[in-house]
Amino acid sequence: MLVNKIDASMFQKMFLAGAKNLEAKKEWINELNVFPVPDGDTGTNMTLTIMSAAKEVGGIENPDMKVIAKAISSGSLRGARGNSGVILSQLFRGFTKEIKTCEEIDAMVLAKACNRAVETAYKAVMKPKEGTILTVAKGMADKAAQVAETEEDLTVMIDEIIKHGDDVLNQTPEMLPVLKQAGVVDSGGQGLMQVVKGAYDAFLGKEIDLTIEDAAKPVDKSKLEVTDNFDIKYGYCTEFIINLDKEMPIETEKEFKAYLESIGDSIVVVADDEVVKVHVHTNDPGLAIQKALTFGS
Structure with missing residues (x-):
């Protein structure tokens, strides 16, 4: 049966199922975490x-796209943790910007939303690295754009996107030597795939089974010679939200990033809008926070 639309109620279910699937696989994803530092917390x-x-x-009754989009964008940004979490929040932010004015998602809207998700996430990262969640997201967005030109059936389209995402994910060890x-x-790429797969279920x-289908072997991080291969210069993962006193212009944002x-x-x-989410690895968190305080609390 042809299914060519996703309404707000279905989208709400898909997002929640994606979240639950990621939660169920988080320890497995933690075991894969060796980049940018092997701290085992990506999941x-x-x-x-x-x-x-x-x-x-989950608390939205009688959902519409605009309300869901705002909840996803705002909730994920404010709750974002770590490098991978902030990037995930930006994929959501870009995706929801595209769908928030739509009553339903069709193939073309889905393709545009995937593309905007990738653009938004790449823009947020100071030095994007290939072989990461960004590469997997871009691969899926490219496939979505290609399939949307000839296919209206979202069942077929999303299946194709997932297959291609897995293919790109499996190529990441060739892009980042530390993974190989x-x-x-x-x-991070595996985490993203679990969100999409849960949403597709x-x-x-489907009655979603949240058990791990293919548990990964734990990574023996003792073999990674951390200090040699990872070059960990900065000891503090520093993360905070600035409540802005006034809107931050693009030029100011660039200067802050440069600092x-x-x-x-x-x-x-x-x-x-009124907040800035910051993630930085540094040896002096106080300097980052001191600078941030010049823009707000």
């Missing part, structure tokens, strides 16, 4: 991020 961070949004989405050395795919009307780059790395900065 946890992505789960905290999506669950922050899921709490808001550890014998794993990118953890809800779309198909953070002078004191650290792994920088993701997102200015969103």
Whole structure:
């Protein structure tokens, strides 16, 4: 049977199912985490991020796209944890910007939303690295655009997107040598795939089984010679939200990012109306916070 539309009620179910599937797989995803540093928290961070949004989405009665979009975008940004979590929140932010004015999602809207998700996420990351969640998201967006040109049936389209996403994910060890050395795919990319797969199961009307189908072997991180291969210069993962005194212009945002780059790395900065979400690895968190206080609380 041809299914060519997703309404707000179905989208709500899909998002919640994606969140639950990620939560069920979080420990498995933690085991894959060797980049940018092998701290084993990607699954946890992505789960905290999506669950922050899921709490808001789950409480919506009589949903419409605009309300769901706002709940996903705001909830995931405010709850974002870690590098992968902030990037996931930006994929959601871009996706929801595209769908918020639609009553239903069809193939073309889905393709545009996937593309906008990728554009938004790449823009937020100071130095995008291929072989990560960004690469997997881009691969799925490219496939969505291609399939949407000839296919209206969303059952077929989403299946094709997922298959291609898995293919790109399996190529990540060839893009990041540290993944190849550890014998794993990118953890953030795997987390994203679990969100999409959970959402697709809800779309198909499946009774969702949240057990892990293919548990990964734990990664022996002792073999990774962390100090040699990861070059961990900065000891503090520093994360906060600035409540802006006034809107932050693009030029100011660029200057702030440049300052953070002078004191650290792994920088993701997102200015969103009245708040700015900041993630930076640094050896002096106080400097980052001191600078932030010049823009608000």
